[in-house]
Amino acid sequence: MNWTWFHKLGSPKWFYEISGRLLPGLSIAAAVLLVVGTLWGLAFAPPDYQQGNSFRIIYIHVPAAFLAQSIYVMLAATGIVGLVWKMKLADVALQQAAPIGAWMTAIALITGSIWGRPTWGTYWVWDARLTSMLILLFLYFGVIALGQAISNRDSAAKACAVLAIVGVVNIPIIKYSVDWWNTLHQPATFSIVEKPAMPAEMWLPLLVMVLGFYCFFAAVLLVRMRLDVLHREARSSWVKALVAARVGEGR
Amino acid sequence: MNAVRKRRLFVVLAILAGVGVAVALALSALQQNINLFYTPSQIVAGEAPLNARIRAGGLVEKGSVKRSADSLQTDFVVTDGAAEVTIRYHGILPDLFREGQGIVALGALDSSGLLLADEVLAKHDENYTPPEVKQALEKGERLKTAGRELAQ
Numbered sequence: 001m002n003w004t005w006f007h008k009l010g011s012p013k014w015f016y017e018i019s020g021r022l023l024p025g026l027s028i029a030a031a032v033l034l035v036v037g038t039l040w041g042l043a044f045a046p047p048d049y050q051q052g053n054s055f056r057i058i059y060i061h062v063p064a065a066f067l068a069q070s071i072y073v074m075l076a077a078t079g080i081v082g083l084v085w086k087m088k089l090a091d092v093a094l095q096q097a098a099p100i101g102a103w104m105t106a107i108a109l110i111t112g113s114i115w116g117r118p119t120w121g122t123y124w125v126w127d128a129r130l131t132s133m134l135i136l137l138f139l140y141f142g143v144i145a146l147g148q149a150i151s152n153r154d155s156a157a158k159a160c161a162v163l164a165i166v167g168v169v170n171i172p173i174i175k176y177s178v179d180w181w182n183t184l185h186q187p188a189t190f191s192i193v194e195k196p197a198m199p200a201e202m203w204l205p206l207l208v209m210v211l212g213f214y215c216f217f218a219a220v221l222l223v224r225m226r227l228d229v230l231h232r233e234a235r236s237s238w239v240k241a242l243v244a245a246r247v248g249e250g251r
Numbered sequence: 252m253n254a255v256r257k258r259r260l261f262v263v264l265a266i267l268a269g270v271g272v273a274v275a276l277a278l279s280a281l282q283q284n285i286n287l288f289y290t291p292s293q294i295v296a297g298e299a300p301l302n303a304r305i306r307a308g309g310l311v312e313k314g315s316v317k318r319s320a321d322s323l324q325t326d327f328v329v330t331d332g333a334a335e336v337t338i339r340y341h342g343i344l345p346d347l348f349r350e351g352q353g354i355v356a357l358g359a360l361d362s363s364g365l366l367l368a369d370e371v372l373a374k375h376d377e378n379y380t381p382p383e384v385k386q387a388l389e390k391g392e393r394l395k396t397a398g399r400e401l402a403q
Contacts, residue, residue, distance in 0.1 A: 048381070084259045181287070199384060
């Protein structure tokens with residue numbers, strides 16, 4: 001098998017060009033989806049017969065929780081690419097995605113806790129789902145702290161990659177915690193193979209919000225990665241040429 | 252993929268598999284400590300300790316809720332379909348508490364098998380329904396029973 005295309009993917013210059021072309025479309029898609037999803041979910045979707053309007057926090061909670069887990073899987077994947085192929089761009093992606101993932105985990109925990117008070121009668125309970133999600137937040141903190149604490153870039157990349165890969169064991173635990181153990185958190189409403197346990201006028205806006213959150217993540221990640229790539233490649237000829245061209249344009 | 256990369260990939264996957272197995276063993280050993288609550292079947296079978304703070308979880312049995320006339324005391328039965336446990340609670344119950352609802356109660360089990368709870372949490376299930384749909388379902392149910400009574 002020919003792997004040259006894969007190595008081309010790791011070229012910072014190529015990444016900078018491609019991401020610059022993708023960014024406007026992603027940003028517009030994220031803005032439109034988030035605005036439509038928020039209005040639809042908060043104003044037009046019907047309330048739940050038991051929880052009333054408080055169930056609407058699902059339109060923030062569920063997308064944030066999806067992303068928190070997806071981003072960690074992405075960290076582990078970039079960690080493997082970084083360790084095995086020694087690709088610099090993988091490390092850029094890992095370092096820049098981790099804070100976004102930590103924020104998404106924090107949003108999921110905070111919104112869940114606000115919803116838990118009126119629904120369950122408590123802000124927090126040490127059940128398997130809530131605890132494993134809190135561990136995910138600490139794993140993100142660990143990756144961020146490790147990346148900041150080690151000044152040698154290669155060692156930092158290696159340490160973060162190992163932590164990201166080892167920590168991915170927590171993801172199936174989060175996912176299946178509600179099936180394996182007795183928890184206060186309810187089991188998943190959505191699954192790929194079954195019909196959702198919720199009518200379409202409730203889950204359609206949620207789907208819009210989930211897509212919006214993913215587009216938002218992609219756009220923010222690209223912006224952060226582009227900045228980091230410029231920073232790391234500041235001495236290379238292509239960045240100098242780029243800056244000279246921008247200055248020449250009078251920007 | 253060259254030999255060096257293949258070896259590194261193998262090492263990474265081996266580490267992941269090792270950590271996965273270790274965590275799986277630890278979690279299965281801790282099974283009972285990770286469960287948030289005991290089910291009524293477990294309590295009836297004597298798996299829950301007496302006079303220690305435990306949590307019991309299950310569905311509130313239909314028609315079992317007895318509220319005291321002059322205090323906040325409420326007695327109700329939780330069931331998991333196989334066994335039943337009576338719970339006594341003093342205090343304000345959560346909004347979602349109702350017959351047929353899943354709940355988790357924190358308290359101590361006395362020797363007669365009664366759980367004296369000092370905290371009751373409502374458990375929400377994974378189903379969401381708009382009020383109109385719920386009303387329509389209940390109406391359909393009522394019509395069905397009325398039809399059955401007429402036919403008799």
